[in-house]
Amino acid sequence: MLPTLREVLAMPSFKAAAVEVLTGDPDAAVVRWVHSSEVYEMGGLLAGGEVLLTTGLGLHGRSAEQLTAYVDQVADAGCVALAMEVGRSFLTAPPELVEASQRRGLAFLALHAVVPFERMVEDFHDLMLRRTVGLPRAGEPVWQELLGLVVAGQGMTTLLNKVARLAGCGVDLLDAEGRVVERSTATAERSETERTILDVRGPTGSLGRLVLSGRATARRSAVANCAAVAVALELGRHADLGPRQSLAQSVITDLVGGVLTSHGDLSERLTAAGWTPLEGQHVLVAAVDVDQRTPVRELADPVRKAVHAVLGPCLVGVTANHVVVLAQGWLAASPARVRATFTEANKLLRQGPGGTAVRTLGVAAPVEELSGISTAVGQAREVVQIARRFGTRTGVILARDVGVQRLLAAGTAPSALSAFIAEQLGAVITYDTQHSADLVRTLDAYLANRGSKARTAEFLGIRRQSLYARLTRLEKLLGVSLDDPAQLVGLGLALTAWRMRTGLDPQAAFERPPHDRG
Template sequence: MLPTVTEVLRLPALRAAAPEVLTGDPDTAVVRWVHSSEVYEMGGLLAGGELLLTTGLGLHGRTAQQVTDYVEQLADAGCAGLALEVGRSFAVVPHELVQTARRRGMVLVTLREVVPFVRMVEDFHDLLLRRKLSWRRPAEPIWQELLGLVLSGQGLAAVLNASARLADCPVELVDVDGRVVERSRTPGLAGSAARTVTEVRGAHGPVGRLVLHGRSTAQRTGVAERAAVAVALELGRHPDLGSRPSLAQAVITDLVAGVLVSQGDLQARLSAAGWVAPAGSSVLVAAVEVDRRTPASEAVPAVREAAEAVLGRCLVGAAGSTVIVLARGWPRSAQPRQREAAEQLRTRLCAGPLGAAVRTIGAADPVSDLADVPEAVARAREVITLSRRIGSRQPVVTAQDVAVHRLLAGGLDGAQLASFVTGQLGPLVDHDAAHGTDLLRTLDAHLATGLSKTRTAESLGIRRQTLYARLERIEHLLGTPVEDPAQRTCLGLALAAWRMRTGLDPQAVPGRSRG
């Protein structure tokens, strides 16, 4: 099990830096890796689950909005926490950094003493190694020998040679696609039909299989189990020796990175991975977000099984904290079918081994041209990001659901957006803060019901007379009738922008005054 931020902060190098947690829950935030960087655009380079160490050099001289955007990008990438060393670039932690990290629920830590970041990374690697070894008995001869080879740095070939000697049969390591990565020097691989196969698992899921070419016996099974762990440790020390991703995963990785832009190239890669979109049909792209405690790569098999039960043959791969699904879809005009399929997928996933680890499913608009698939992949992930930013509680979100929020996010900078919200909703926000009323929530519900007073009163659980009084007060504060078409449009946009700025859903705020 991966450690939490609290456990990482107890490591000697981190403890020596005098850490102080300012925001977030360090007891539940899980750390996959510790990384240091001063790059401002670091959010786009993370895979999720990192504790990022920085002196703030990349933030020095940035505007308040740029500091806010920096944290937003880290949170969107699934960063477990940000540790800022104060005293170099910043004497105190910028207010925008604290405010945005708190709003996004991200752990923010200050480091008040200077300790080389490399020592912190080394301490974290040692922690992972100790955890990996903790379930093994040190006195066990087979494990002791294999572990000794790893710790002395003798390499993968030495581990396989020793495994072959202990198992009295040839041994080879193959990647997830069945390609040989390394084999022992023991001859006779071709002549052995019986095999003992054990999965090799890395930090992010399966990385290959260890194949013992000999009849399965208790001795060989024991060697295979221990050798698989020793090989995983060796691959963790030297990632370049590790397995290459599956063909499906490689396609997803390249789509997310935006390097597959040619329709011909994409079609060839999809065919090689065993997935071809039926002629004349659309491609549906969905992103399944999983809890940070569950590596997305480990969720791929369960997502693939559920997706293919609902959508037929799919191409599935991990990207950050999401699992991307490419499937046969429907025309954009068939929005209800798209939503229904996404809801069926989530129902199956929640009833399966992933259970509560499934958070949100985001679906892009179906595309009819393979050249548009990369953009659809980006859109499906963006749908989840935007739903988090507006405080949405919906388990299934489509591109149509957040279309206005996407338009606002791309068309206005932070200052313009704030000015627009204040101009439209400022009097209601101020009145609610001063008097404990629910005018903003009432306006949001009234617009959502199409200005139906009966349905608005029912959704808020109040009498119609109370609603009439609230609407009268709203119109008095705004200085214009809510029913005015132009005003209704502006108010709807302002509420969407308010959600983006605050990360709150007005309907999720508990009722206060009934006036």
């Protein structure tokens, strides 16, 4: 089992840092890894279950809205605790961070003494090793390889494939009744007569047996000892999933990891999991974003039932804070039909148990070939991640709805994107920052209202004359005419890129006094 935050805080390095828990329950938070970063846009780089260490360097000088957005980003990504070293970038913990962490159910830790973050990461790694009492010293390198897969959330099939390669023979995981739950797919010999069998033990007793199809050598026994513990840890990650669901979960995990891409392998695995797409029809792939305060596994069954009610039998698994679902489509899958179908499923899901924890439902472009499902899973998850960065909290979003954002994220180097934002918007952002002005907000509203001055003024709640003055200042700062369609396209792309990079809503990015600025 993975450790709780309470156990992590008991490590020597965290004790030496004089940790003060300002929000959250250390006994409820389960930690997958300890990570450090000063990057403001950290939300998109997390996989879930992290304790995030920071000195606050990347947060210094940020507005209250930006600090709140930062917490929302890391909480949405599945971070369980934010640990800030106080006394360097901030003399005390910023109240905006503490309040936002409290609201999102995120543990916020104030570190009052300086301890190298690298030591904390090393301590966590040692903690994971110490949790496996009784491993032979010769098996330690093997254990580190297997533990790395468990911590990274690579799934049971990937774990068994690694065991098979290390042991040089096929590997099966049996449940308590002796039924095969998972089987390694890596190329390896299988003996029909000789076996190396180990009991897989959990906190409440036997979870099943691990069977290595080969003669019991010293090397194979050492691998098997390590593997039995690693398998128990992996089973603990999905303790509420039965054998059939475990097969489905392993398919989803391998699709997310990009290790299941061939038509033949995927067809075989889908059939073994009890779901086979109809020949010649599209496969629909969606990802449901779940609020971090609710364990994502709790939504797996509600998602399955909601989608089944609309589209029939489907395959469901979880990853990070997403529920991924594969469903049967049709011969013709128009965007309107896909949107209407998943809107109905989303409505049923929200009405059911745990529905309040459902955020957005992202849908990939329909898939015609099985070999394209892995790419579609990544696309569906990308859709909800983009929606999260844009502050979208509810609704169904198709891949085409965020096509511009996906294109910018996939086809542009970060440095080039930053240069483009600076070229198009740098003068306006600087002006707003220095004067607490409303020009970025005004430009965003002007573009959203397709250049209609009347609708823009009404949206902003200001007089028409005030809007004209702002537009004139915008044109002066930018050196362009806002009547030029080509310039508006460039400015719209730049605003989209800026929002992707910062995670901020232009309508709330800069602090403003309440009166009309004219």
